[in-house]
Amino acid sequence: MGYLHKVSDLSALEPGQKPGEWLPYEAGFDKTPHVFCANRAYDACNWLLDPEEQAQGPYCFACQFNRTIPDLNDPKNLERWRKIEIAKHRLFHALIRLRLPLISRREDPENGLAFDFLDDGPDGSSPVMTGHDNGLITLAVREADDDQREHMRVEMGEYYRTLLGHFRHEVGHYYWNVLIRDGGRLESCRAVFGDDRIDYQKALEAHYANPPSDSWRETHVSVYAASHPWEDFAETWAHYLHIVSTLETAWLYGIAIAPRTPESAQYSSPALSADPYLELGFDEIMNAWLPLSMAVNSLNRSMGLQDFYPFVLTPAIRHKLAFIHEVIRETQAKL
Structure with a gap:
């Protein structure tokens, strides 16, 4: 099996005439010879490259965005990197399906998208901070260690902390640059998320010195989103990706929700009839998400696990999600 990013799908393969060549069974490819990404040698990628x-x-569409990977001489780092790549490739699947622009650092050395996966210095010195800087996304590889990530989740008072969540959040900063700052939407975005010209460092310092009261729950999807409009946008962007990506899976499996409760009509939803990435309207997405997230939360509780989506989408938060939905749909319409 191999992933064909141009059709966003896995395909069965048969060997080609030359060693290392594979012929996809996917319709429309006429069994053109493909090869696997060079990172398959590390069991870190299953994407294919066509002759062009x-x-x-030697690197696939997703792996060419890597600028720095962990030092693989450290035996721990290979497994960490594999986990990181699984999350990053799932991110790229969504961005491709949403038909969003993806400009690499090679194409735009100053603002293009790139990834640095970095380890802390010896004995924990010089700890790496996960973050974004003009298209460069840095991820601390310790986030791939479940115990480290869970420790940080509890220490930061977060409901949710995953590698995929980090990627979705940080790429939100990248798309704020591409679609908001450079897309002529600054004023409309400020009307929804607030004035991003507020000093960022001072805002973060104030946020950590005096965390907001529970009033943030009415207007922000997470407490961190209340720290600055940039973080509010990135957190809301991440949640939009959480929602549409999960709905795509439900759509492909034909999942329908019909609980046996007196309020069943309120909490029911038929199987989705259209692609959440490209076709569903915002209200359709929200109407599908509420019953699905409630059902899966209940399934998790039956297994003694945390809620899979422990968030409440108030009208104010839905308004912000709707803004991101419209920006994405406008971007798709220009293709």
Whole structure:
């Protein structure tokens, strides 16, 4: 099996005439010879390159955005990197399905998208901070260790902390640059999320010195979103990706929700009839998400696990999600 990013799907393969060549069974490919990404040698990627892509280098569409990977001489780092790549490739699947622009650092050295996966210094010195800087997303590889990530989740008072969540949040900053700052939407975005010209460092310092009261729950999807409009946008962007990506899975499995309760009509939803990434309207997405998230939360509780989506989407938060939905739909319409 191999993933074909141009159709966003896995395909069965048969060996080609030359060693290392594979012929996809996916319709429309006429069994054109493909090769696996070079990172398959590390069991870190299952994406394929067509002949045109092979002429540009040995890395697939997703892996070419890597600028720095962990030092694989450290035996722990190979497993960490594999986990990181699973999350990053799932992110790229969503961004491709949403038909969002993806400009690499090679194409735009100053603002293009790139990833640095970095380890802390010896004995924990010089700890790496996960973050974003003009398209460069840095991820601390310790986040791939479940115990470290859970420790940080509890220490930061977060409901949710995953590698995929980090990627979805940080790429939200990248798309704020691309679709808001450079897309002529600054004023409309400020009307929804607030004035981003507020000093960012001072806002973060004030946020951690005096965390907001529970009033943030009415207007922000997380407490961190209340720290600054940039973080509010990135957190809301991440949640939009959480929602549409999960709904895509439900759509492909034909999942319908019909609980046996007196309020069943209120909490029911038929199987989705259209692609959440491209076709559903915002109200349709929200109407599908509420019963699905309630059902899966209940399933998790039956297994003694945390809620899979422990968030409440108030009208104010839904308004912010709707803004992101419209920006994405406008971007798709221009293709």
